[in-house]
Amino acid sequence: MFRSLLKQVGINPERMYLGWISSSEPARFSEVVQAFADKVRELGPLETKQGTQNG
Amino acid sequence: MDRLAVTHQAVKQLLESGEVEGVLALRASGPSTILHLYRKGDDLSDLALWPKYNAPKIMDLLQRSAPDARLGMVVRGCEERGLIELAKHNQVALDHLRLIGVACTAEERDACRCAWPYPTQIDAGERVEGIADALVAEHDKLSLEERGEFWKQHFARCIKCYACRTVCPQCFCEVCMLEDSLWVHTGTMTPPFPTYHLIRAYHTVAKCVGCMECEAACPADIPLPVLYALLRRDAEEMFGYVPGRSVDELPPLVVETLPQGG
Numbered sequence: 001m002f003r004s005l006l007k008q009v010g011i012n013p014e015r016m017y018l019g020w021i022s023s024s025e026p027a028r029f030s031e032v033v034q035a036f037a038d039k040v041r042e043l044g045p046l047e048t049k050q051g052t053q054n055g
Numbered sequence: 056m057d058r059l060a061v062t063h064q065a066v067k068q069l070l071e072s073g074e075v076e077g078v079l080a081l082r083a084s085g086p087s088t089i090l091h092l093y094r095k096g097d098d099l100s101d102l103a104l105w106p107k108y109n110a111p112k113i114m115d116l117l118q119r120s121a122p123d124a125r126l127g128m129v130v131r132g133c134e135e136r137g138l139i140e141l142a143k144h145n146q147v148a149l150d151h152l153r154l155i156g157v158a159c160t161a162e163e164r165d166a167c168r169c170a171w172p173y174p175t176q177i178d179a180g181e182r183v184e185g186i187a188d189a190l191v192a193e194h195d196k197l198s199l200e201e202r203g204e205f206w207k208q209h210f211a212r213c214i215k216c217y218a219c220r221t222v223c224p225q226c227f228c229e230v231c232m233l234e235d236s237l238w239v240h241t242g243t244m245t246p247p248f249p250t251y252h253l254i255r256a257y258h259t260v261a262k263c264v265g266c267m268e269c270e271a272a273c274p275a276d277i278p279l280p281v282l283y284a285l286l287r288r289d290a291e292e293m294f295g296y297v298p299g300r301s302v303d304e305l306p307p308l309v310v311e312t313l314p315q316g317g
Contacts, residue, residue, distance in 0.1 A: 001260050001308070004289040005253065008194075008282060010203025046248070 015040060058157065061179035062129060063102050065155045069127045070095045075153055078127035079114055081107070092117070092126075104129075105163055109268040111137035111224035115146050127153040133167075133266035135174040136299025137224040140262055143306055146227050158182045167267045168280075190281045191288075206282070210249040212275040215241075219269035219279055220255060225262040232258075252282075259283045261290050261306045264299040 003013045017036045021029045056064070066078050070093065082091035083103040090113050093099060111134055117126065130138065135154060141147045158180035159172035170185035197205060220226050220233055232254055233239050239251045256279075263283040270280050291297055294307035 001286070001290060001293070002257060004293075005257055005260075005286060007199070008202065008285045008289075009206045009249070009253065009256075010197075010199050010201070012199065 011046065012043060015043060015046070058160075058180040059102070059104055062104065062155060062157055063099055065178050066093060066102065066127070066129065067099055069153060069155065070097075075125045075127040077124070078129065078155070079110065079117065080129040080155075081105070081110075104157060107131060107134070107163075109222050109224050109266070110134045111141055111147070111266075112222070114138065114152070115141055115224065115227060118147050118151070122148070123151075125151055125153075127155060129155045129157055130174055131157050131159050131163075132171050132173045133169070133264055133299075136171070136264035137266055139299045139302050140225060140264055140306075141227070142302060144227070144262075149302065155179070169267070170265065188281065188284055190278055191284050194281055194285065206249070206252075209275075209277045210252050213249075213252070213277060214244060214275060215239075215251060216274060218272040218274065219277075222268045222272040223259075223263075224266065224268070225259065225264075252279075255279075256282050256286060260286050261294070261296055261308050262298055263287060 003016055006013045006016060017032075017039075019032050021032060062080075066080060069075055069078055073095075077092040077094050079090060079092050081088040081103045082093075083101045088103045088106055088108060090108050090110060093102070110128065110130065114126070114128055117124070128134075128138075135156065138147055138149065138152070138154075142149045154174070154176070156174035156176045156178045158174070158177045159167075159169065160180065161183045163169075164172040164183055164186060168186065168188040168190065170187065172185055173180075173182045194202065194205070217233065220231065233251055234241065238254060263280075263286070265280060265284055265287065267280050269283075270276075270278060273279065287298065290307070296304060296307045298306075
């Protein structure tokens with residue numbers, strides 16, 4: 001549902017990732033976070049007036 | 056007999072029967088209306104039906120201060136759906152309530168761009184079919200970038216008056232996240248990133264019945280119901296859930312977590 005909200009207000013839903021990782025899977029956790037961090041870096045900063053501080 | 060006369064009659068009968076201690080209905084007040092709790096013997100000549108008010112919220116407040124009162128209420132479609140949704144969240148008790156259903160006229164429907172302008176039981180007025188919100192259809196044609204621009208422009212006008220939150224019948228949390236400085240800075244104008252609006256929009260999911268009160272209350276004319284209608288449509292596609300349709304349908308975002316949470 002949150003992804004749907006992002007889509008409707010014009011924020012790329014790719015900027016959100018939801019995954020279930022067990023606490024016994026540190027390697028997988030590291031992989032997923034790294035992959036998502038790379039993706040967001042590629043997408044670049046979200047264009048708002050003064051960055052992404054709380055409104 | 057016209058709609059107002061029929062409503063008048065129904066309210067009068069309900070009060071005289073002694074079944075209820077009061078009936079919540081609109082009362083003419085200058086050029087507008089205000090909600091009034093009519094009691095037995097009251098002069099009903101100033102009873103009115105339009106413009107509407109956020110009646111479910113007022114009923115919620117009334118029942119809080121008088122939980123055992125037997126009350127009646129004149130409801131239109133959106134108000135009945137609002138009450139049903141509130142009942143599911145344990146905010147109002149429907150078994151204490153006697154409803155007098157009023158169907159909206161075509162003009163009222165058009166004013167609210169309403170998809171569902173009648174209650175389940177119509178005691179007064181003629182049922183007119185709902186219409187699709189033209190603003191929603193326009194929004195659907197926009198690309199992701201255009202949507203971003205569309206909402207950015209609208210949200211930039213926001214003065215954070217909290218009127219949309221305050222007027223909303225479905226906003227009943229005692230502690231509001233929008234007043235928590237962790238999420239939303241109070242005392243600053245025009246949020247650079249629409250945290251306020253995203254949180255509010257997300258919190259309307261599976262609750263908002265499209266009563267349009269937030270749009271009417273907004274001093275900046277932000278078309279909030281368009282966003283909430285889009286989410287309502289997405290939630291219906293995903294969960295088959297329509298807020299306010301039936302007391303027996305449990306809200307999907309609550310139901311899903313219960314069996315596992317234990």
